[in-house]
Amino acid sequence: DTGVSQDPRHKITKRGQNVTFRCDPISEHNRLYWYRQTLGQGPEFLTYFQNEAQLEKSRLLSDRFSAERPKGSFSTLEIQRTEQGDSAMYLCASSPFDRAGTGELFFGEGSRLTVL
Amino acid sequence: AQSVTQLDSQVPVFEEAPVELRCNYSSSVSVYLFWYVQYPNQGLQLLLKYLSGSTLVKGINGFEAEFNKSQTSFHLRKPSVHISDTAEYFCAVSEVGTALIFGKGTTLSVSS
Numbered sequence: 001d002t003g004v005s006q007d008p009r010h011k012i013t014k015r016g017q018n019v020t021f022r023c024d025p026i027s028e029h030n031r032l033y034w035y036r037q038t039l040g041q042g043p044e045f046l047t048y049f050q051n052e053a054q055l056e057k058s059r060l061l062s063d064r065f066s067a068e069r070p071k072g073s074f075s076t077l078e079i080q081r082t083e084q085g086d087s088a089m090y091l092c093a094s095s096p097f098d099r100a101g102t103g104e105l106f107f108g109e110g111s112r113l114t115v116l
Numbered sequence: 117a118q119s120v121t122q123l124d125s126q127v128p129v130f131e132e133a134p135v136e137l138r139c140n141y142s143s144s145v146s147v148y149l150f151w152y153v154q155y156p157n158q159g160l161q162l163l164l165k166y167l168s169g170s171t172l173v174k175g176i177n178g179f180e181a182e183f184n185k186s187q188t189s190f191h192l193r194k195p196s197v198h199i200s201d202t203a204e205y206f207c208a209v210s211e212v213g214t215a216l217i218f219g220k221g222t223t224l225s226v227s228s
Contacts, residue, residue, distance in 0.1 A: 004159075033215060042120075042206050042218035043160070056215060091160070104150070105216060107159040 002026055004108035006092050012114045013082055020078045021111045025094030032075050033105060034067055035091040036060070043091055049075060050097065082115045089113075118143040118209045122219035129226055131199055137192040137222045139207030149190040150208040150216065151181055160206065166190065177201065202226045 005024045013019050025032045030051050035043035046065070047057045051072035061067075064082075069075040079086055089112050093105035123138040141147060151163040164175025171183040181192045190207060207219040 035218075040125075040220070042122075042208075042220045045215045045217065048215055093160075104162055104165060105160075107152075107161070109157075109159040 004092055004094050004106055006090075006108040006111045008111060009109065010112045010114075012116065014116050015084060016081055018078065018080045019082055019113060020076055021090050021092075021113075023075045023077070023092030023094075023108060025074070025092070026106055027073075028096060029094035029106070030072065030097045031095045032069055033093040033095070034075070034077050035093065037089045037091055037110070038087075046077075079113075082113075084115045087113055087115045118147060118211055118214070118217050120207050120209050120217055120219035122205075122207050122222050124222050125220065126223045126225065129197055129224070131226055131228050132196045134195050135193065135197050135201075135224065137205050137207075137224065139190045139192065139219060141188050141190065141207070141209045143188075143209060143211060145211050148210050148212075149181075149183060150210075151175065151179070151190075151192050152206045152208060152218075154204040154206065154221075156203070163192070163205070197224070197226045199226050199228060 007022045033048040034046040037043045045058050046061050047067050049069040064080045067077045089110040091110045093107045095105050119142050121140045129135050149166040152160040153163045154160045164173050166173045166183045174180045179194050204221045206221045208216045210216045
């Protein structure tokens with residue numbers, strides 16, 4: 001299977017701990033996105049990369065959140081000093097470069113975070 | 117900045133009935149419009165998209181949507197639903213060079 005994969009699928013942590021999620025995009029896709037989805041809401045945009053460059057960050061991405069894509073392939077999303085409000089599904093998506101920006105995304109199944 | 121409003125949070129229907137899921141958007145420039153579907157315990161997948169051209173767009177599983185620029189709407193329709201269409205449906209909009217912005221979703225529940 002060559003879809004978007006995310007790891008871990010589930011993470012339970014205590015408030016104040018740090019957590020890291022990994023995303024492996026479809027191999028030929030050079031754009032990678034992170035979204036967050038809470039119960040009853042649609043996915044909320046967090047940030048995206050084109051190759052290794054982080055091109056846009058949402059105001060939702062507080063200074064406790066950091067994302068990297070060091071070699072333009074996989075990406076990590078780290079949350080420091082987790083809070084209960086960080087509990088959500090973290091979604092990764094990738095897309096091939098498209099100059100027109102048509103925005104079709106291919107999503108992984110998500111990483112569910114529960115902060116106790 | 118663009119935004120999306122899905123007018124119904126839940127839509128219950130009987131099998132073989134027609135369904136319409138409503139979506140309105142706001143944007144000051146040209147947009148691209150999408151519908152994604154999320155089946156239980158699965159990732160989001162693209163149902164259909166409008167980029168340009170014909171305002172009636174056909175997607176997978178018999179769904180279609182119509183772009184109405186004057187109404188700023190992109191409603192999703194299916195003439196006859198199946199139990200297997202039970203899922204969460206998300207309308208999304210993007211402008212050139214920007215990330216997709218999603219609505220809050222509509223839960224379609226199909227019963228026999």
